Amino acid sequence: MEASYSKFNRVCQILEENNYDKSKLIPILQAVQNEYRYLPEEILVFLASSLNISPARVYGVATFFAHFTLKPKGKHIIKVCDGTACHVKKSTGLIDAIKQKLGLKENEHTTKDMLFTLETVSCLGACGLAPVLLMDENVHGQMTPDKIVKVIDEVIKNEEKS
Numbered sequence: 001m002e003a004s005y006s007k008f009n010r011v012c013q014i015l016e017e018n019n020y021d022k023s024k025l026i027p028i029l030q031a032v033q034n035e036y037r038y039l040p041e042e043i044l045v046f047l048a049s050s051l052n053i054s055p056a057r058v059y060g061v062a063t064f065f066a067h068f069t070l071k072p073k074g075k076h077i078i079k080v081c082d083g084t085a086c087h088v089k090k091s092t093g094l095i096d097a098i099k100q101k102l103g104l105k106e107n108e109h110t111t112k113d114m115l116f117t118l119e120t121v122s123c124l125g126a127c128g129l130a131p132v133l134l135m136d137e138n139v140h141g142q143m144t145p146d147k148i149v150k151v152i153d154e155v156i157k158n159e160e161k162s
């Protein structure tokens with residue numbers, strides 16, 4: 001109950017920072033996503049009533065932009081490029097290695113402990129480094145299955161320290 005209250009408390013702060021201005025719906029959604037790493041359904045409904053707009057409009061904006069997600073994501077996002085250059089250099093082998101390392105089944109993208117989410121993207125604009133992936137904001141080029149397993153281990157080690 002307390003957690004749920006503080007959840008809305010933070011959303012109220014975001015709304016106040018944006019003066020409850022419905023024309024600022026996109027920055028508001030952005031701030032909410034930054035806070036929770038996704039857009040929880042109950043918050044979208046809350047935003048709609050707080051901004052005095054229809055839930056359909058809020059959902060429409062939240063689903064129109066690929067950047068927004070309505071599903072919870074892990075703390076660390078691994079984006080594997082599967083554009084042409086990376087695909088040719090066996091990006092699928094990286095994806096398989098990551099799934100195996102993280103214990104992700106066929107249609108799973110996020111680990112149960114919510115530590116990692118695996119996504120595929122098309123061309124990160126670094127084709128010369130193919131195959132390329134992003135671990136959060138860090139670019140890793142010329143990746144191999146062994147190297148990505150080490151990168152993941154490093155992230156897990158840092159998490160254990162913190």
Ligand code: FES
Binds near residue numbers: 123124127
């Ligand atoms: S295809 Fe992967 S960076 Fe361009």
